[in-house]
Amino acid sequence: MPSFFRAAGAQLEYLGPEPDRWRSRNLKEMDDAWEFDHYIDLENVPEGALDASDRYTFIAALYAAGIQRPQQSVGFLPWRILELYQRLQTEFAIWRNMEDDPDRPFVEARILNDAGILGHYVADAAQPHHTTIHFNGWAEGAPNPRGFTTDRDFHSRFESAFVEAHIHFQDVDAEMAPDPHPVENPREAVWEHVRASNRTVEEQYELESAYGFDPEAPAHPLAREFVIQRLVAGAEMLRALWCKNPLWVGPRLRPLPIGPKWQWRSTAFYGEPKARMREVKDSMTEKESVVALHDLEGMQDDLIKLFNERFDEINKKIGGLRMNLNITPKPVTPKPAPSAAPASRPENAKRKSKKPTKPKKTEAEERIDQIRSEVEKVLERLGQMETEA
Numbered sequence: 001m002p003s004f005f006r007a008a009g010a011q012l013e014y015l016g017p018e019p020d021r022w023r024s025r026n027l028k029e030m031d032d033a034w035e036f037d038h039y040i041d042l043e044n045v046p047e048g049a050l051d052a053s054d055r056y057t058f059i060a061a062l063y064a065a066g067i068q069r070p071q072q073s074v075g076f077l078p079w080r081i082l083e084l085y086q087r088l089q090t091e092f093a094i095w096r097n098m099e100d101d102p103d104r105p106f107v108e109a110r111i112l113n114d115a116g117i118l119g120h121y122v123a124d125a126a127q128p129h130h131t132t133i134h135f136n137g138w139a140e141g142a143p144n145p146r147g148f149t150t151d152r153d154f155h156s157r158f159e160s161a162f163v164e165a166h167i168h169f170q171d172v173d174a175e176m177a178p179d180p181h182p183v184e185n186p187r188e189a190v191w192e193h194v195r196a197s198n199r200t201v202e203e204q205y206e207l208e209s210a211y212g213f214d215p216e217a218p219a220h221p222l223a224r225e226f227v228i229q230r231l232v233a234g235a236e237m238l239r240a241l242w243c244k245n246p247l248w249v250g251p252r253l254r255p256l257p258i259g260p261k262w263q264w265r266s267t268a269f270y271g272e273p274k275a276r277m278r279e280v281k282d283s284m285t286e287k288e289s290v291v292a293l294h295d296l297e298g299m300q301d302d303l304i305k306l307f308n309e310r311f312d313e314i315n316k317k318i319g320g321l322r323m324n325l326n327i328t329p330k331p332v333t334p335k336p337a338p339s340a341a342p343a344s345r346p347e348n349a350k351r352k353s354k355k356p357t358k359p360k361k362t363e364a365e366e367r368i369d370q371i372r373s374e375v376e377k378v379l380e381r382l383g384q385m386e387t388e389a
């Protein structure tokens, strides 16, 4: 993988959930354009319709089969994956021919955007719920002789809460095939990725009946293993599609810090022959530095927020007092530089009178102390990493 791609772990991870950020009931045109790309209800696809040459011919075939609202009843997930994959191929072909071109970073930005967003849909497809009419509890009106759950929270409980509670990076990492599997025909591979996921729908519901996917209770090993295998399927598919470009040889991808959501996890498992991945993982602390950086940035935000809150509070008080006292606001003057300590004060006396009685800390001050100690901890960790490296 080229170094710009390898270095973009955090960005690719950020982009994993990006298409979910485009979903908004208030922005109907945008929402309608893309919300049907997240799934395909394979049971509703008429025989042969997926042989269509492109998305539009596919839609025409669905209308021809009498489906009234094909976007809603069927969805377009495999098309979306293939379209993005081909865009990535195109962008990489352009990139390859742009050596020493000052515009090359713009192409790199495009590649990263599409690669990250591709990750979302590939991971969606690995979640069986995204490939079936039984997308959130067994479908109403469908025969249900085995009494599968109709719980309308099943979807998010399975892919978010359960994963959050019970699945760790190592679980998935350990099950990844050592090398990316070859992709002879990307279209066939994507279609099969979706169909394979759909073939696990009943098993998903059986496991729910037998053991449950409960974030609160200890997970049954079979339930966990099912989720892990689905995440592996998504991660391996994404890895295969990312690595399929013949250009992508040479320096390898590095593992990413993992995030909380289904996509983030899958995105984190892309890319590498496993042995090489381990080697890289063992030999570097960059990943930890990235996590530490995120921690520090988060704390910085907290401090700024806290400052702003206090500032507003004080401002309001000042405004109120002025109003009461009928004083017009005076312009804010910069704080004068602290004047030198009184000359008469001897040096050692200064040290002695170190602390007057300690006033009780306000909640805000306590929070600042807490953040300060967290910052110090992270800095210490960074220092350790530096000395170890």
Ligand SMILES: [Zn+2]
Pocket (backbone or CB within 6 Å): 019, 020, 038, 120, 124
């Ligand atoms: Zn989605």
